[in-house]
Amino acid sequence: MARSRPALPPMVGRGLGRASAAARSFGRSWGRVLAPVLATVRPAGWVALVVAVAGLVAGLLLSWREPALVGAAAAVILLLALPWLLGRTRVQVELLLDPQRVVAGNSVAASLRVANPTSGRLRAVLLDLPVGQAIHRYDLPGLAAGARHEETFTIRTERRGVIPVGPATARRADPLGLLSRDATWGGVTEVLVRPAMVPLESLGAGLLRDLEGVTSDAVSESDLAFHALREYVPGDDLRHVHWRSSAKLAGAGMQQLLVRQYLDTRRSHATFVVEDRPDAWGSPDDFETALAAVASLVGRAMLDEIAASLVVGERASNTGAAQSALDTVCRAVPGRTGLVTAAAAAAAAVPETSLLFLLGGTGTDFATFQRAAVSFAPDVRRLAIRVDPGQPSRAAEVGDLTVLHLAELGDLPGVLRWSLG
Structure with a gap:
């Protein structure tokens, strides 16, 4: 039979609990102290530290002079590197990008301005600036109080995407790179790279437009597109009574009011x-x-x-601002949402849609386009673009959905002209 362990007295249990909590607090405190210290040691510094410890231990335990000398030399080198970390690095860093939005294949002119805001002289420091996957490294000269220094460079773009630039890191380090103390200045600035685009004719072709938007077939009680007059029914707004026509009916012996009826307009x-x-x-x-x-x-x-809105998977621009939609193009990445789910989200977020474009690839069949299109109102003009380099570009009307087969980007103006003409 298993024996149960005797319970600890309450005072002993509380004491052990407090001791355990104190130990954890002590460990966290030492962790906060040691973390910045350990962060100053570079890979070469760790090698020198291991050599120093191993050499001195081997020399003392084995009475071996050569390892002891090597260990002592490594320890002296580490000690000589410490003064390079002393002092504070205070700089003002300003990053200028012109332009910040660019078409793939073009370049961005960048300027990095560093100023010394202190009243004393700033010692020479090493400045690292991440640009995409690369790091630009600059040896900044010593700066007098209030002095400025500028470095210029060019960012070349090749493909659509986002290039993060920054933050700048000022590094105070010894000449051998054993120890360093880093200070980060500024944040991340993004360069938005848009894909190459082709000129297109107006998207308004084939759409009825008035001063305020596109008229629809939906009848409304209040709008700007006048449609007809009808008899008054209880509950109609008296502001829409057409008094002149009603007076003519009264003159003819007909006691009936006529009210205006409108067609909905939409932007x-x-x-x-x-x-x-x-x-x-x-x-x-x-x-x-x-x-x-x-x-x-x-x-x-x-x-x-x-107005233009864009949904690509989980990334969306629903404000109607074309500039925001272009930024979403730059940030778009493959995902798992799917065209049908994304279309349902777009229809809920942008109910005022008047022109819909659905885009898919060779793995997107016509049924998928149809299921995506039904999320929108019946009076929305719908076009599907299927990218298929293996087939010639063409356009076809299938029910209320216009399907454009696009072999390459250069064919877009032609097939779009046919579909919107």
Whole structure:
């Protein structure tokens, strides 16, 4: 039979609990103290530290003079590196990018300005600036009080995406790179790289427009597009009574009021929904072609003063601002959402959509386009763009959905002209 362990007295238990809590607090305190100290040791410094400890221990235990000399030399080198860490590094760092939004293939002129805001002289420091996956390293000279120094460089862009620049890190280190103390200045500034775009004709072709927007077939009791007169029914707003016509009926012996009836108008709003699942695209380049087509269409919408919204997987721009939609193009990445789910989210977020573009690849069949399109109101003009480099570019009307087969980006103006003409 197993014997139960006797319970500890209450006072002993409370004492052990307090001791355990104190030990954990002591460990956390020492961790906060040691973490910045250990962070100053570079890889070469760790090698020198291991050599110093191993050499001195071997020399003392084995009475071996050579390892002791090597260990002592390494320890002296580490001690000589310590003075380089003394002092405070206070600088003002300003990063200028021109332009901050650029089309792939163009360059960005960048300028890094460093100033000494202190009343004393700033010793020479090493400044690291991350640019994308690379690091630009600058040896800054000593700066007098209030002095400034500027470094200029060029950021070259090749593909659509986002290039993070910064934050700048001022590094105070010894000449051998054993120890260093880093201070981070500023934040991350992004360069938004848009895909190459093609010029397009107006997206307003084939759409009825008035001064306030696009008229629909929906009858409204209050709007700007006058439609007809009808008889008054209880509950109608008396502000919409057409008194002149009602007076004519009264003169003819008919005691009946007539009220104005209108057609709904809506602001032109183009919504773009892009398939984000990788298996729906023949290759990653097809996904890039689709995003380049979206960027071209959004750029045209901006010229036409048409609001534009974009949904690519979990990334969305629902404000109607074309500039925001172009930024979303830059940030778009493959995901798992799918075209149908993204279209449902877009329809809920942008109910005022008047022109819809659905974009997919070779793995997106017509049924998927149809299921995505039904999330929107019946009076929305719907177009599907299927990127397929293996087939010639063409356009076809299938029910209320216009399907554009796009082999390459350069064919977009032609097939779009046919579909919106």
